[in-house]
Amino acid sequence: MLKIAKSVEYAILAVKYIHENSHKGSISTKEISNELNIPFDLLAKILQKLMKEQIIQSKQGTRGGYSMKSKLSEVSITKLIEALDQKIQLTDCMVQNPSASDCGRFDTCCLRGPLGQIQDKINLLFSNTTMEEIIQSN
């Protein structure tokens, strides 16, 4: 219960790897995949999404690969989560403007209030944790 997506885990590990090997220039998906034991195709999709959000930048073609674009201190876990089209959502009815189609018992739902508060706090935990802190803590 309350698992974060594997793609988010992989993204954290990959960003760390790219940062720590930045002296080498562009780092290929293949290298990261091999070093971190992350399925190549899956990792490729993840890196492409991080690139679209300008967290990393890419260079195509031979000797291509990825390098950091954003500063580590600006890359929160929340930023990674959003880049990967994921979201923190404790229940089906915890959406922006919930309607009866989201919540089986919309009118009498006693969960949105208290769980909403918890969810907000969880969101803060992730948005206040940056890649800089994660890398320093090792």
Place this chain on the structure above:
Amino acid sequence: MLKIAKSVEYAILAVKYIHENSHKGSISTKEISNELNIPFDLLAKILQKLMKEQIIQSKQGTRGGYSMKSKLSEVSITKLIEALDQKIQLTDCMVQNPSASDCGRFDTCCLRGPLGQIQDKINLLFSNTTMEEIIQSN
């Protein structure tokens, strides 16, 4: 991502219902199932687990059903989660004594530290929220 189990949702709703209808005596699974639109068999299993943990008590046979056993203020969401054999676990490697079989990259895993801290705080959020507060907030 980060969804709580439906069984936990149902448990919260059911405990609320049992409490609010305590004047009627024992409340049957059938009544709760009908009123809250929760699948009967699933709800039955949930209530049995809550009973084993003494959150509610049961009376078998005709006119049987469930009534509250614990005080609302003593029933935290964490208590419900545990009664339902669920647990808060952000990643596969966030277990008590992680080994290489839990964590694909055990030695170099940079997630257990920072995510562990977040997980601890999430645990607190759930253990500090009781059914009393949930019911009052409506």
Place this chain on the structure above:
DNA sequence: TTATATCGGACTAATTAAGTCGTATATATG
């Protein structure tokens, strides 16, 4: 021109979560 990369969508497999079924046991009531 070729080998090596990223790009990006469609598809499949695996895992987990949700829900169902069957049978046994308990008990109030006519």
Place this chain on the structure above:
DNA sequence: CATATATACGACTTAATTAGTCCGATATAA
């Protein structure tokens, strides 16, 4: 004491989600 109505509990099936794979296209250094 028979019957209807409940809980008890394990096994099983189905649905949903998540993870992982495949394929063809484009870009580019050597």
